Amino acid sequence: MKQFTINIPVGDGKQLEVNVTFENGIYRAESKDYFDNLLWAREKVIISANNLEELIEKLGKELKNKWQEHIQVKEKKEWYIPRRKLFNPEGDDNLQERRVIKWNTTGIFNLNNVKYWRAKQLYNVMIWNFWIPEKVKWLPEDAKQYLEVLTDAERRTYDGIISFLTFLDSIQTMNLPNINDYITAPEINLILAIQTYQEAIHSQSYATILETVVPAEKRDKVYYFWRDDEYLLERNKFIWWIYQDFIDNPTDRNFFRTVIWNYLLESIYFYNGFAFFDTMADLGKMVASQRMINYIRRDELTHVTLFANLIKDLKREFPDMFDEDLVYEMFKQAVDWEIRWSTHIIGDWIMGMNEETIDKYTKWLANERLNLIWLKPLYPEYTENPYKHLERLWDHNLEKWNFFESTVTNYTQASALKGDWNF
Numbered sequence: 001m002k003q004f005t006i007n008i009p010v011g012d013g014k015q016l017e018v019n020v021t022f023e024n025g026i027y028r029a030e031s032k033d034y035f036d037n038l039l040w041a042r043e044k045v046i047i048s049a050n051n052l053e054e055l056i057e058k059l060g061k062e063l064k065n066k067w068q069e070h071i072q073v074k075e076k077k078e079w080y081i082p083r084r085k086l087f088n089p090e091g092d093d094n095l096q097e098r099r100v101i102k103w104n105t106t107g108i109f110n111l112n113n114v115k116y117w118r119a120k121q122l123y124n125v126m127i128w129n130f131w132i133p134e135k136v137k138w139l140p141e142d143a144k145q146y147l148e149v150l151t152d153a154e155r156r157t158y159d160g161i162i163s164f165l166t167f168l169d170s171i172q173t174m175n176l177p178n179i180n181d182y183i184t185a186p187e188i189n190l191i192l193a194i195q196t197y198q199e200a201i202h203s204q205s206y207a208t209i210l211e212t213v214v215p216a217e218k219r220d221k222v223y224y225f226w227r228d229d230e231y232l233l234e235r236n237k238f239i240w241w242i243y244q245d246f247i248d249n250p251t252d253r254n255f256f257r258t259v260i261w262n263y264l265l266e267s268i269y270f271y272n273g274f275a276f277f278d279t280m281a282d283l284g285k286m287v288a289s290q291r292m293i294n295y296i297r298r299d300e301l302t303h304v305t306l307f308a309n310l311i312k313d314l315k316r317e318f319p320d321m322f323d324e325d326l327v328y329e330m331f332k333q334a335v336d337w338e339i340r341w342s343t344h345i346i347g348d349w350i351m352g353m354n355e356e357t358i359d360k361y362t363k364w365l366a367n368e369r370l371n372l373i374w375l376k377p378l379y380p381e382y383t384e385n386p387y388k389h390l391e392r393l394w395d396h397n398l399e400k401w402n403f404f405e406s407t408v409t410n411y412t413q414a415s416a417l418k419g420d421w422n423f
């Protein structure tokens with residue numbers, strides 16, 4: 001049996017909370033104190049239906065019939081976001097009225113006529129970023145350092161961060177298609193599919209690191225680090241829960257929350273981990289792992305842009321859905337969690353990192369990410385990146401570094417697509 005709650009707007013800014021159960025193929029809606037919050041009707045009502053759409057339709061009718069004068073039941077689409085049909089012969093692909101969600105698209109990828117040009121530009125960057133983890137060289141050097149050079153504390157940090165990054169890429173690989181199911185612009189469906197592929201590649205890159213660097217008997221310990229580390233378990237659960245909520249209950253609000261959550265994951269959660277690899281490389285340690293991270297980071301920057309664009313499109317097309325207070329609240333939660341976890345796993349035993357730099361970096365980064373979606377900083381006094389000096393280790397001109405052992409055929413082919421874009 002599955003249980004969840006639907007909130008139905010009933011006018012005057014009030015919401016009716018209806019408990020829904022799904023058992024043996026039947027949905028049942030039940031409101032114990034039916035309209036208790038309106039104080040004038042107490043009646044137990046149970047409605048059964050074969051599917052969720054039918055249930056919501058029946059609920060709407062029920063409300064309208066009984067309390068017509070008192071209640072304005074909003075149209076179904078305003079609280080329950082429709083999933084894109086795979087193919088819709090009656091659909092309309094015209095560009096003027098196309099919307100990122102809730103549009104009646106045919107399902108055909110007509111990528112010659114696109115509305116969201118930034119998505120096409122991003123496509124070029126993402127394809128040009130093509131790489132595969134198996135071709136990144138010199139990981140065996142890191143394997144030697146892992147055993148002979150790293151301190152126990154550094155090894156623990158390395159393991160914990162790899163574990164968290166593995167979780168993030170696992171959940172992104174599996175969840176992005178759930179979001180894509182609701183997007184009604186093929187040019188955005190296209191890049192979300194590529195992002196999904198890239199997250200899968202990132203998962204494989206951690207497997208490659210573990211296979212090469214970490215002794216075989218320790219690998220599972222890294223994958224399941226959260227079984228013994230309650231900070232990581234709590235953190236992972238917190239990230240998962242908002243995604244799961246949208247899957248179980250695909251309302252407008254949950255969609256918006258899941259999009260903001262994706263943005264926070266892509267734009268904040270990876271970065272203290274990345275800073276750890278940069279800091280280590282700066283000390284001459286685990287340099288090949290940091291190179292792998294550079295490739296991943298280059299991909300992640302396109303994911304940040306993808307979700308920033310999506311958020312701005314939603315704000316323009318569905319201003320009612322855009323809840324600025326909620327965005328700030330979620331940012332605050334995300335920053336608190338990132339600082340708590342990073343302080344726990346990085347501590348003060350890595351030269352160049354400590355509680356203060358983690359705090360400064362995370363808050364500075366949050367401001368930058370808010371700025372990208374045209375919002376004011378949450379921490380206006382945090383204007384400097386404490387790890388600025390590490391940016392020289394980033395991915396500038398990666399292609400010139402000749403990381404690929406064999407010929408760079410794929411890379412050269414991809415470079416030809418570079419074309420004319422601004423990123």
Ligand SMILES: [Fe+2]
Pocket residue numbers: 169172198199202296300
């Ligand atoms: Fe990723």
Ligand SMILES: [Fe+2]
Pocket residue numbers: 172199266299300303
């Ligand atoms: Fe990503």
